[in-house]
Amino acid sequence: MSTASAHAPHRTARPRPWAPGELEHRLREIAAERYHHRHPFNLRMHDGLLAPEELRCWALNRFHYQRHIPIKDALILAKLGDRELRRSWIRRIHDHDGRDGDEPGDAGGIERWLRLGEAVGLDRVLLLSGEGVLPGVRLAVEGYVNFCRLGTPLEAIASSLTELFAPDLMVTRIGAWERHYPWSEPDGLRYFQVRVQQGRRDADEALALVHRWAETRADQERVLAAFTFKCDVLWSLLDAVERAATPNVAAPNAGAANVAAPDTGAADAG
């Protein structure tokens, strides 16, 4: 044995990075437990148990999330030093904001979400005003935007990986709405119908970048932490909606539900 190695300062070996398949497996394990497809509010939506006011409260508050997606994507875009990457990422902003020359019926995700709101009886002027957005929803969305503002590009992109699981959830949601909420205008579902393909493409792109950039175990741990944080953002958003909109879990001062879900009379439980 060489004396040099016998007297070398003790170093703990750095853990080796997981293989790409192992990282993805860990993401899927976290999602199986924490992604919002398991949230009681979503489960009740899928079982057809939501009252029209609850759906309206959800649509209004989720609009607050939707309208911040292009803002957080612009923050990510500003961090990307590579022209090719920016060319690709900017598509996400166009997907939500639409572009000049789009067909009126296809003017981006924000417009489609406004129509979803109208389909359940919400006035687009109310949606655009931001009135009635619950404090917990504001905090969750601000948390996500700031996470992407302040984090590394790897962390910001990893936090979008919840989109790996969104398309399947949307397919379930479309079926549930068609079955259980026939009073909502079918045009409203267009947001989800379009988003299924976009979400799959975006998730594949983000996952490939994460595999490429997360070279060390420490990077990979940061990916899992970012992903967990994002699952918690989505979960917290639904917690806030459920507390305000659902009678038996409403907080004593959950008057916000009345602001968030005005009965416009346009939609009625059939």
Ligand SMILES: O=C(O)c1cc(C(=O)O)c2c(n1)C(=O)C(=O)c1cc(C(=O)O)[nH]c1-2
């Ligand atoms: O309806 C949903 O359950 C759901 C989930 C998610 C998600 O998992 O992040 C997104 C969306 N929808 C969505 O419509 C969307 O545009 C979107 C963008 C992002 C993102 O983090 O960049 N997530 C999601």
